[in-house]
Amino acid sequence: MLNSRRLMADGLPPKATSRLLHWLVRAGADEFTVTVMGIHGEVAADADAFEDAIEPFVVGLARRRVLVDADGAGSTREVRVFTFSDASLDSLLPFISDGLFHNVPGPGGWLEDFAFYRNGELLLGVVTHLQEGTLRLTTDEHAEVAKMGVVSTESEEWIGY
Numbered sequence: 001m002l003n004s005r006r007l008m009a010d011g012l013p014p015k016a017t018s019r020l021l022h023w024l025v026r027a028g029a030d031e032f033t034v035t036v037m038g039i040h041g042e043v044a045a046d047a048d049a050f051e052d053a054i055e056p057f058v059v060g061l062a063r064r065r066v067l068v069d070a071d072g073a074g075s076t077r078e079v080r081v082f083t084f085s086d087a088s089l090d091s092l093l094p095f096i097s098d099g100l101f102h103n104v105p106g107p108g109g110w111l112e113d114f115a116f117y118r119n120g121e122l123l124l125g126v127v128t129h130l131q132e133g134t135l136r137l138t139t140d141e142h143a144e145v146a147k148m149g150v151v152s153t154e155s156e157e158w159i160g161y
Contacts (some may be wrong), residue, residue, distance in 0.1 A: 002121065005040025005109035005142060007133040014099035019148045021089055024116055031117040032088075033064065033079040038109040050095045057088040059130060067125040067134060068113055075096060084116060103128040 013019065037049060038044030059081040066077055082088060092136050096102070100114050112128035126133035137145065142152065 002136040005135045005152035007135045007152045009101035016149045017099045028118045029080050029084050029116045032084040033111045033115045036090040042107040044109030053091040057083040065122050100126050
């Protein structure tokens with residue numbers, strides 16, 4: 001049984017992000033999604049570089065539970081899904097060196113609202129503009145993650161699952 005816990009930006013510092021994402025791969029996470037953003041009319045070189053790096057891992061569109069902009073019952077919408085593996089994580093990490101919560105809009109483009117899934121079930125979701133996320137794991141998995149320096153709490157202020 002998965003338990004949801006609140007994750008704030010200060011509970012997942014950039015240096016712990018890589019550890020957590022590698023752990024998620026080992027724990028069976030197999031997909032992720034992210035919103036790639038750019039400013040209308042600007043060449044988004046950073047967003048384009050991300051798209052090029054992650055293109056080999058595109059699975060396609062799928063309906064998944066999301067934390068923002070859901071369009072139906074069960075908080076789902078159609079999102080672009082990527083394979084989550086050691087290889088895709090290696091391609092992703094250079095673009096998130098400041099962590100999953102880093103969100104500085106700029107002409108180069110940026111990434112926001114990451115979600116990581118295991119067998120279609122959300123394990124980790126981030127609402128970047130709120131600087132808050134949900135971590136859905138078993139009790140034992142939450143304990144393992146806490147040992148990595150990832151701090152989560154039982155209450156969720158703005159988002160829930």
